[in-house]
Amino acid sequence: MASAGGAGRGGAKGGKGEGSLAYRAWRQYLLQLQQHPLRTKMITAGCLAGVSDSVAQKLSGYQKIEKRRLFLKMLFGFAYGGPFGHYLHKILDYIFKGKKDTKTIAKKVLLEQVTSSPLNNVLFLFYYAYVVERRPLKEVKVRVQKQYPSVQLSAWMFWPIVGWINHQYMPLQFRVIFHSLVACCWGIFLNLRARAMSLKQA
Numbered sequence: 397m398a399s400a401g402g403a404g405r406g407g408a409k410g411g412k413g414e415g416s417l418a419y420r421a422w423r424q425y426l427l428q429l430q431q432h433p434l435r436t437k438m439i440t441a442g443c444l445a446g447v448s449d450s451v452a453q454k455l456s457g458y459q460k461i462e463k464r465r466l467f468l469k470m471l472f473g474f475a476y477g478g479p480f481g482h483y484l485h486k487i488l489d490y491i492f493k494g495k496k497d498t499k500t501i502a503k504k505v506l507l508e509q510v511t512s513s514p515l516n517n518v519l520f521l522f523y524y525a526y527v528v529e530r531r532p533l534k535e536v537k538v539r540v541q542k543q544y545p546s547v548q549l550s551a552w553m554f555w556p557i558v559g560w561i562n563h564q565y566m567p568l569q570f571r572v573i574f575h576s577l578v579a580c581c582w583g584i585f586l587n588l589r590a591r592a593m594s595l596k597q598a
Contacts (some may be wrong), residue, residue: 420492429569437572438478444576445473449582455588469583475517478577480570484512489568496564505559511557517547547589554582 429436449469453461488507492500521543525536558578566574 420582429573433569434479434482437482437576440573441478441481441576441579442470442474444580445477445583446470446579452584452588453589457582465540468523472520472523473576475581477576478572479518480512481575483570484508485571488563494568501560501563504563506513508559509552509556513551514548517551518544521547543589551582 425436444467446466450461450465452466488504491507492504518540521540522536524529525539526533531539558575562571562574
């Protein structure tokens with residue numbers, strides 16, 4: 397009986413241990429985010445970019461994951477997406493002094509959409525065609541000119557809502573993480589769109 401009771405108690409402890417593992421991992425992540433914010437955001441953005449591309453490749457019909465493409469997409473998230481978002485939100489909070497009233501949030505979203513949104517989409521389309529697909533520069537320019545208007549129009553229909561939620565409800569340290577999570581889905585959309593355009597032009 398004692399043995400059975402001990403096993404039961406051990407099982408309960410094991411269950412708590414399994415539950416607390418995720419909790420400890422989350423606490424450690426928050427600690428890293430606090431102590432090393434830029435590095436943590438870079439790694440998070442890179443990993444989520446990898447998830448995004450893996451899903452996009454599977455949805456596009458790839459039998460095996462193209463490792464080179466996956467690495468390059470993760471590199472883009474790590475080297476550009478994470479750092480850009482980190483400093484963008486710090487600058488916006490500095491400009492607007494951390495205010496969260498409706499008028500200020502509207503100004504933040506507007507400024508974001510007329511500056512960073514066009515830049516991010518142009519860079520992504522260029523990077524995807526020139527670096528990932530290794531197309532000639534002349535062809536890349538033509539492709540970007542053709543694809544950019546519709547991609548940017550789609551972005552302006554979607555990202556302002558995300559930006560509003562981000563600035564309204566997310567603390568400063570979580571804004572890049574939230575943006576990266578949504579960008580994971582957005583990246584799938586852009587990948588599939590670029591793939592569809594490639595097939596049309598083939």
